[in-house]
Amino acid sequence: MKIDPKSKADLSAQIAKSIRDAIIEGQMNVDDRLPSEAELADQFDVSRPTVREALKRLAAQNLIRTQRGATGGAFVRRLSYQDAYANHITTSTLLLSMNAVDFETACEARYALERACAPLSAERRTPDHLATMRAEIHRQAQPGLSDESFCDSDVAFHRALVDGAGNPVLSYQLAGAVEAMQPLMNMITFTARNREVIVGLHTCIADAIEAGTAQAADQALAELTAYTLKLGDQAMAERAAKSG
């Protein structure tokens, strides 16, 4: 592992990249120990603080973990789905909020991806997934539920639907789209009538998933897409009216 002396980028960034590449390309395996900070400083011919900055960069990406003590050091970390989820959701949320992705685009993406999962979920969902979906529908029908709790439940419902496909890669990809949209969904005020419609469609979806009829699920999801878009438009219009 060497760094380019001509590059004018930060040394810590170069060192981090060098180590990161070594990990990604499989030169280092999970739980392998990196050389100590002092040794790395020697190897790269920099000071220990610089090495430390590089290691903190890697730690921020969940690529390594550090451990103090005699047998301590920095170890290559097994990237967990949980870490990756969290990271993905944070990034997706920031992307949506910072780049002003409009509601329509986010909504379209979310439901397009969900519809991709539905047929698989109809085929493979476990009773657990189904029970979660039913429980969330029941929760959504409770009167007096706050808009925020309703959104939370909505996320949980759709998450169960996606997880039902039994494909962790799909679940991972979808988590970003579904959860990142929550802040946008939170801007919508759900009237009793709105909730009734949504609960109805959720019930249709759950029924279809239970019966294994993919096409019915797809149909209900399409309707839900259209309805959500309509609600979003209304919310945006109200916002514009207030601020204008």
Next chain:
Amino acid sequence: MKIDPKSKADLSAQIAKSIRDAIIEGQMNVDDRLPSEAELADQFDVSRPTVREALKRLAAQNLIRTQRGATGGAFVRRLSYQDAYANHITTSTLLLSMNAVDFETACEARYALERACAPLSAERRTPDHLATMRAEIHRQAQPGLSDESFCDSDVAFHRALVDGAGNPVLSYQLAGAVEAMQPLMNMITFTARNREVIVGLHTCIADAIEAGTAQAADQALAELTAYTLKLGDQAMAERAAKSG
């Protein structure tokens, strides 16, 4: 912004989290300047190196950029799609390689997501997207193309298909699934016969996208899924035979 004196986590991690939260919750906006390292050190009552480690963590997540000089400092960065893509792809690739996601799961996820895009792409693709797809098909048919180049072209083709949907959120989500699978695809040896079939299906897809017939595209993608799975199985079997 304050940190918990009782927490036994690294100070730099706590400080990074504190600043990150401030950014995510909108207390700081794009291009806002953070206090200087010296000021942050004062505020959090730590030394400058510790603050620097915290800032490097944030820089690793593309949340800030730093600039030297008189009017320099750390600034909240607008997260670009490009950065997010790169990050997403790295994470997805690591997840697949570290967690031993099997070929079948990755493949299923990829094509499920692509099929979600196809109808939108059939409706909205620009001539540019179509031209890219045709060009990549042409490249794939060249004799003497290396397996790696064939895979690259495959990625480019599918990327054009996805981008044709004109939804950056979808493109972002899909980039992870499509590109992260490349290392797995690279393990497959593509015979001339294999390539012929794939080019044929790609042509079907491009034709369908051009004609705006979503169902035909979906059909071709389904066939491509099955065929890719078959090739993957063969490659795995060969591997097992060799190593066993």
Next chain:
DNA sequence: GAAATCAAAATGTCAGACAATTAAACTCCG
């Protein structure tokens, strides 16, 4: 032989210094 102690290795943190970079303020001359 077991418990207590000590030494060693590693990360975590600090203080102070200097280098490099950049923009603004200032000076000087035409």
Next chain:
DNA sequence: CGGAGTTTAATTGTCTGACATTTTGATTTC
């Protein structure tokens, strides 16, 4: 008065050296 060059100040980037803390393993002692 104006512009070009110079100085200055602010800020990040890096280094050196030190000490604190944590953990393990060896050593000592009873």
